Amino acid sequence: MKTVERRHKSTDADPTRDKLLDVAGRIFADRGYRAATIRQICVAADANVAAVNYHFGDKLGLYTEVVRQSARIAEFQAAQTVIDQDAPAEEVLRAVIRARLHSLFHGDRPDWNFRIMAHELAQPTPALRRLVNKAGQPLFHRLLELIGGMIGLPAEDENTRLCAISLLGQIMVYALAGPLVTAIWPEFEMTPEQVERIADHIADFSLSYIQNFRSKTSARSIKRTRPAVKPRASK
Amino acid sequence: MKTVERRHKSTDADPTRDKLLDVAGRIFADRGYRAATIRQICVAADANVAAVNYHFGDKLGLYTEVVRQSARIAEFQAAQTVIDQDAPAEEVLRAVIRARLHSLFHGDRPDWNFRIMAHELAQPTPALRRLVNKAGQPLFHRLLELIGGMIGLPAEDENTRLCAISLLGQIMVYALAGPLVTAIWPEFEMTPEQVERIADHIADFSLSYIQNFRSKTSARSIKRTRPAVKPRASK
């Protein structure tokens, strides 16, 4: 708020700053904003406690930069997956799911991008809401478009939204609730193969509903009262 | 590590202790373990700062007790839903989903049971892992049994587990990632009706896959290489 944010001439080549950013990313991702301490970060980055203040002005400044970078990477990754936009919707959806899970556990760059976001989603840092939302929007928007297209409803339709949330929930649970996963599946380990398998499962699981959605349209009206017969048509 | 655990003659009827427990539950559920302060809790419970230490020995002691109680309630609730165990699996599943979502947002008294668990799942308190797992087990176990029964595979099968996680993920996302939900659905608000609708959606969404699972068995083998044809039954 009061101090300088950026004092450096060029954006590249500031080893201390970069290391700080990298280490901070990891630690923030592990512990969350509050629990992480500047000292931990600085010790791990082999820097002085005041270095954070010098380079980022603030603990929040450092964190903001970390999130910003995460956001940049997220946007970039999202953009990258767009390439095969002319592929069939199903394939695109599978690609998106796989990409998300991948960036969550095996992104080439710092692997904490998504976990930072996860923390923010769980316990938002007041000052950062907008930034995080902005970072997530491309993904969310795409998902809504995609699903909307597949179920033949506008992106803003309640059903589209519910499906998008269902889909994201399946992905996020791995990021947000590791212990839950472990509790259900003790031998679970995040190997690249496992990631693939999970991605496939989530896709299959979700497409099953999405691709059969159309047949349901007419049964909508009774929903309200918890109907004895659910709209699963063919069932 | 800590000394006192319980100094009282009888286990019942200690209004201060009870109020402390109640208030602490709410506050821990709202802010998480670290962010909640003993003082906040004591002020809110209209008790002395030392009361926590007196009754529970520790902040962690209080929290443990809160979680323990949450766990008890969770087990109880899980047991309660079992009553109609002879109902069709689908209905049981629907009931479980609805019950979870309900306890998450509109539980009667201690509406924070599940939220505490959510916090623990997201950022486990080291000392409590086992306790939380234990508390979750009944639910997880039941879910695995149920789904396993429906898809005709053992509870320990990878597919059963993936389905359970998918199902729980859809529920947990509402507990763990409010901002995500808001980002996708800005007008969203957690009215009782909305909860019902979401519960229905999650059930529909999940059952679509689960109830059609059988037909998939043969297609398994090609999975690894991203098969041209995915096992999605009707497709």
Next chain:
Amino acid sequence: MKTVERRHKSTDADPTRDKLLDVAGRIFADRGYRAATIRQICVAADANVAAVNYHFGDKLGLYTEVVRQSARIAEFQAAQTVIDQDAPAEEVLRAVIRARLHSLFHGDRPDWNFRIMAHELAQPTPALRRLVNKAGQPLFHRLLELIGGMIGLPAEDENTRLCAISLLGQIMVYALAGPLVTAIWPEFEMTPEQVERIADHIADFSLSYIQNFRSKTSARSIKRTRPAVKPRASK
């Protein structure tokens, strides 16, 4: 701002709090608000660093209380001097001057009342302006009334105000600019006798002008241009 200000049942008998207040008064008076450190104060008061937070919530809270107490004492002293209000104005004025100087250097209670005020007057603590003003008002008001009465002008008249400031300036200089006094008068020392002598001098010095003021009324108009002959005419 956020913490509790007063947690104590009765206003008396809290030795730590009182000692803290006393020591803080002295140190704040010596060094000013910023330069004084909580640690210095606590060490000198033989208390823990956190004691300040506990009893006053804040460094500013402690300081505020110190100033408030100073203000109370100031008001009390001012009120006390009023007793001989029916005495001739000149005598009252002399009494006021003497009382001020006295409280400045030889108040029975903590001797820093006035020096705190002096610091506040020199470099006001933003949050305390009102409090200090309130504390000073009784004195200022009385002085204006008194002088106004003697020179036959309303208290709000510019001349009354200028005289009051001149009078107070002569007193304050001893509080605010010790080094100046020492520079002019190296052997100077604040013995009770010296205080008396100074009080007399200030009274004489000021009354000379005030008591002869009437004769000046007509000469006002030429003032602006720095007249060759000043209005001391008849004198």
Next chain:
Amino acid sequence: MKTVERRHKSTDADPTRDKLLDVAGRIFADRGYRAATIRQICVAADANVAAVNYHFGDKLGLYTEVVRQSARIAEFQAAQTVIDQDAPAEEVLRAVIRARLHSLFHGDRPDWNFRIMAHELAQPTPALRRLVNKAGQPLFHRLLELIGGMIGLPAEDENTRLCAISLLGQIMVYALAGPLVTAIWPEFEMTPEQVERIADHIADFSLSYIQNFRSKTSARSIKRTRPAVKPRASK
């Protein structure tokens, strides 16, 4: 205590150094020594953080230089006013008062000379006492001479000193206790005209006593209860 003092070949023409000095003067005058930070100064002077250290070795080094310069200017100004030394004492006195007030609020370039001195008088920087005293001496000495001459007593006489202090107190109060002035005179504003008016008032106020001083010797007796004969005159 500090190492470097001056590393430059010639004493003139170092724009950075000069600007630093100028800006530092203003900022020190505004905020005082402690509250002013090297960074503020360097930023305002458009110089590097290390510049102060480079040019003056120290924060105190910079401040010392600022004060030294202030002292030089003060001496110069004092000398300048002396020019009309053959004018009547009263006129010289008026001129001195006006000059002081003027330099306090409307000095041409470095308008902070006097305010720096004011800060030093209120809260002396240990290492600078002598320097400041030296800077003030010319003014003080002249004032004592002048007043001594007018009341017919030596410059070292107690009465002369008391008068000088009274005179200076009336001036300094405007520099040191702005809030006091404002409290007494809310609408007060330091326009050039106001400065003139105040200067006139202080001169009138003081001359009234000084010019009538002799006549006072006998009237002493009624004073308060305190001594029948006060030390004036014969002493």
Next chain:
DNA sequence: AATGAATGAGCCTTCATTCAT
């Protein structure tokens, strides 16, 4: 049995200062 008072460790931040180009 229960509480108000006190404590010490740790956190974030600021700042003057020094270092390595």
Next chain:
DNA sequence: GATGAATGAAGGCTCATTCAT
């Protein structure tokens, strides 16, 4: 000769915990 980067020593504040009734 001059500067951007880095450092360490405080400072204020918060908090869980303990002490003395």
